Amino acid sequence: MVTIISITNPSLTILQISGVAKLATGDYFDRTKQLLSGKILWFAIAATSCAVVVLLHTMLSRISADALVATTGIAKTADLTSAIANRVPLNFDVPKNFQAKTIKNVSVPVSEKVIALTFDDGPWPETTEQILAALKQEDVKATFYMVGQPLKSFPEIGKKVLADGHVIANHTLHHWYKQMSPLVAQREIEDTAKIIKEVLNVETDYFRPPGGVLTNGLVAYAEKHNQSVNMWSVDSGDSHPKRPSSEAILKTIIAGATPGGIVLMHDGGGSHGNTAKAVPQIIAKLRAQGYKFVTVPELLELSSSLAQPPTAQGSPTHTHT
Secondary structure (H helix, E strand, O other): OOOOOOOOOOOOOHHHHHHHHHHHHHHHHHHHHHHOOHHHHHHHHHHHHHHHHHHHHHHHOOOOHHHHHHHHOOOOHHHHHHHHHHHOOEEEOOOHHHOOEEEOEEOOOOOOOEEEEEEEOOOOOOHHHHHHHHHHHHOOOOEEEEOHHHHHHOHHHHHHHHHOOOEEEEOOOOOOOOOOOHHHHHHHHHHHHHHHHHHHOEEEOEEOOHHHOOOOOHHHHHHHOOOEEEOOOEEOOOOOOOOOOHHHHHHHHHHHOOOOEEEEEEOOOOOOHHHHHHHHHHHHHHHHOOOEEEOHHHHHHHHHHOOOOEOOOOOOOOOOO
């Protein structure tokens, strides 16, 4: 005898369907046990199970998504995908030829007129958000070198940086310049990495030493662990104790900009309203000169794809605080 199951009520629950399937298949399993044994029996059971799954899928496909959620408690596919994605850390990896390297800019062909805007010492109240607003208005992505302590103090601002699509990088826990033992250097970098992971669910191999100091133990640790140590080719001078005007910041950056360059600015470590004010002007001026804006990882990826070696880092100049 053949039993035909007809679904006319879209609110039919999973339990009801399972019950029907059990009634439809229970006698079959009993009869199969009498006729078959061993591996053949289990193969038959497996085949029948697959058929039942297909049957259930066919029936359930006629139920609306909202009815299915209401009757089963199963999350909608989009929500489920989002929840899974939020548990997977975002990784900012370094191209192989830039691992364990210290760079201040990269070589790119003349036709690739790209430049990276970077911001240090945040996240910071008001200033970071002002800079984010300017970058969003201009549709530009930047790289933010975050200090562990302010990120822990202002996690929501840090989350906004990430949500706006910018790159997160490590700028140590305390922003110290002093000479450090290997253990202290490790803690400065790794404790910050831990905070970045806990707050933002991000893992990053991009690092910038505070003050551009290359010899106090931090860079040695970063390079030992294949991180990319990122200096800069243009210092905006915006962190000087006597803060320069937005016009002075603009003039300094435009004068020093080169293809493949990295621009140093600050969003934290104090008030940087003049930097925030200068950002739209910087972008407008550089765009007028034909520049395109990239993040530091994009800059390195571009250089890697074009097989251009990094520019060697010379003696550091400690001009920012």
